Amino acid sequence: MKTILAFDLDDTLYDELTYVDSGFAAVARFLEQEKLAGFAETYAFMQTRLAGGRGRIFDDLLLHFGSYSRRNVRRCLTAYRLHKPAIQLYPEAVACLARFKAYPLYIVTDGNKVVQYNKIIALGLPALVDRYLITHRFGVHHAKPSPYCFTRICAWEKVEPAQVVYVADNPRKDFIGIKPLGFRTIRVLTGQHRSVEIPEEYQAEQQIVSLNALDDALASLFRRREPHLCKR
Known part of the structure; x- marks a missing residue:
């Protein structure tokens, strides 16, 4: 048969968590390139915040670093979804x-x-x-x-x-x-x-x-x- x-x-x-980690690094690079926040600080924040689940993580990230807007949330989400993962x-x-x-x-x-x-x-x-x-x-x-x-x-x-x-x-x-x-x-x-x-x-x-x-x-x-x- x-x-x-x-x-x-x-x-x-x-x-799958290696993909999440790769995506967080992509978002941190994006924020640094846009001069919204530094790579190390944002990457560390996301790693810590992950313990509470992934929901609204980019909202919380941007609020924490004083760069919140709906547009910036969408831009973070795009950076996360479109990055070439290191997995x-x-x-x-x-x-x-x-x-x-x-x-x-x-x-x-x-x-x-x-x-x-x-x-x-x-x-x-x-x-x-x-x-x-x-x-x-x-x-x-x-x-x-x-x-x-x-x-x-x-x-x-x-x-x-x-x-x-x-x-x-x-x-x-x-x-x-x-x-x-x-x-x-x-x-x-x-x-x-x-x-x-x-x-x-x-x-x-x-x-x-x-x-x-x-x-x-x-x-x-x-x-x-x-x-x-x-x-x-």
């Missing part, structure tokens, strides 16, 4: 994608279209996977937990949902929409959601501590050992 592997992006293939794949993600390169590989990720595209390019993923799907390109209503992008994968690959495995980290939205349709699911306990406990209907069929354990999880999922699940 042909098997398709699909992966989430943020906190599944790389550490890297988890080492285990590099090894995993190489190990499964004979399989059809997909990425399905939510988020701002430009932001997610810049991440994908910075991580070198177009050379490592067959196709990446940014759900917001199809409309926000097709973001997870919508199964829309997953059903498209089935159509492209001419397979049933039971032949598509989604590997992701956020149980709040990653699995609840696709499990009832028969898609197979594996949760990787990495990133900001690794300690989240949630009702059974939201959980994946399998849990792994890192992508290094994906081989065994797939073998368990399909009740047989590698090699190998049928490739292309």
Whole structure:
């Protein structure tokens, strides 16, 4: 049986907080270039303020440094979203994608279209996977937990949902929409959601501590050992 592997992006293939850090540095550089505040001070403020969440962080930043205006908030947000991120794949993600390169590989990720595209390019993923799907390109209503992008994968690959495995980290939205349709699911306990406990209907069929354990999880999922699940 042909098997398709699909992966989430943020906190599944790389550490999302490294993107946040890269974005803060871009905003701090912008503010320094505009002579609104110094790089070191603004960067440090954002790092400290992050403990309270990302909401309104640029509002608070500009208020603190006496440069607040709605226009400046928008300019900070633009600097954050359009910057070229300094991020890297988890080492285990590099090894995993190489190990499964004979399989059809997909990425399905939510988020701002430009932001997610810049991440994908910075991580070198177009050379490592067959196709990446940014759900917001199809409309926000097709973001997870919508199964829309997953059903498209089935159509492209001419397979049933039971032949598509989604590997992701956020149980709040990653699995609840696709499990009832028969898609197979594996949760990787990495990133900001690794300690989240949630009702059974939201959980994946399998849990792994890192992508290094994906081989065994797939073998368990399909009740047989590698090699190998049928490739292309």
